[in-house]
Amino acid sequence: MKKGMLGKTGIEVSELCFGILPMGPLQANLPVPEGAKLIRSAVEQDVNFLDTAEAYQTYPPIRAALEGWDKEIIIASKSAADTYEKMEKAVYDALEALGRSYIDIFHLHAARVEASVFEERQGALQCLKDLRKKGLVRAVGISTHAVEAVERAAQVDDIDVVFPIINQTGLGIIGGSVTDMLSAIAKVHQAGKGIYAMKALGGGHLIGQLKSAFDFVRDIPGIASVAVGMVNAKELEVNLKLFNNVAPGDWLAVDHKINKKLLVASFCKGCGTCLDACPNQALSLHDGKAEVNHQLCLLCGYCNPVCPEFALRLV
Structure with missing residues (x-):
């Protein structure tokens, strides 16, 4: 699978990032062994990038999936912590739960925020900077749906990676249009920061436009990877084929519709x-x-x- 570098971090990731949120308690609530089996299948097929968060409660299947795995796996996590102490606890809890000595990317989890998030969570950001110096975090990031937060991230020296929402219809973008978010992403790219994208399918609303929706995001300059949630082997199979530029058979010919509410x-x-x-x-x-x-x-x-x-x- 194609791999790309996340800005200047030195972290190389597969173009398909496994978004772990949907398998957890907030959505499908897969049993840990079932979720672990799906993750293990993905990493065995060259997916080396997993995205999760403190709030998703999905550390157990990740740890189980990677037991005995000896190749590098990149893990990104995030926390909505707003103080130094809360963020420190979030990172150490993640390290313990995942059985790792460091987390590759740790984000300010800030979906619905304004550009002032960097001042409002100054303590949490300082904590991530300090943990980066100690080698417990390789890169500091922000995960957001807001155009102005992405624009501001381009100017914040201590942010290494940005994880913005972007899709071809603009679903979920806060404070602007698709064009506005593309402009903000371009500024982040020009600043030399790493970028990977969320919600390319708009939370499932664009599943009927699967290939065009993925192609739209994959073609954006600077985006190294696209996080996609998966909860079963068929979804993994189809996504692997699409990201390896292999036709997924007759799957695209079926009128797929979102089946959650x-x-x-x-x-x-x-x-x-x-x-x-x-x-x-x-x-x-x-x-x-x-x-x-x-x-x-x-x-x-x-x-x-x-x-x-x-x-x-x-x-």
């Missing part, structure tokens, strides 16, 4: 906590209960764990 239970109390967690403003309050705009919902599952009533379900 976020539902709100009748016992929702309308507290609004989920609204702040949603990175795409797909949730609102109506008649005292949360309501989902399914056209905007990216099916990320970020709202699920913050609901005090456990009233949100991805099914």
Whole structure:
């Protein structure tokens, strides 16, 4: 599989990055052995890049998958920690849970933020810088849906890697259009930083345009890798073929449609906590209960764990 360098980090990654979020408790909730088997199958087929996060609760299948594996695997994780102490704990927890002596990339997990995130989370950023000096983190990054945060990242010397949302229809982009995000990504590339992309399929909404959606993102200058969530062997097979430029048989001829949906239970109390967690403003309050705009919902599952009533379900 084609591999590319993440900016000036010296970290080389496969063009297909395995996004681990969908197999975890926030979405498919695969049993650890099942998730581990799928990850192991991917790395055995030359996928060397895994993307996860503290909030995804997916460290166990990664650790299980890599048991006995002796080739280099690049792992990116992230935390929404906003202080030095919280970020330090997040990184050390990741090291312990994954059984590793370092994490390749650790991001500020900042989906729905403004450019001021670098000042607002100054302590967390300082922690990552210090851990980079100690060799516990190889590269410091930011994961975001916001155009202005990507633009600002191009100017922040201490950011090595940027993980922006980008897709051909602009689903999930905050504070601008596809053109705006492409311009911001170009600035990051010109600054010599590493870039890999999220949500090329818009959370699954573009699955019917699979090849064109992937090609759009793969062709953006500076993007070394595309993170794609996978929860079964067929998805892995199709994605491997596409990223190896091999026709995936008759799979593309089938009218594939997204088969997941976020539902709100009748016992929702309308507290609004989920609204702040949603990175795409797909949730609102109506008649005292949360309501989902399914056209905007990216099916990320970020709202699920913050609901005090456990009233949100991805099914």
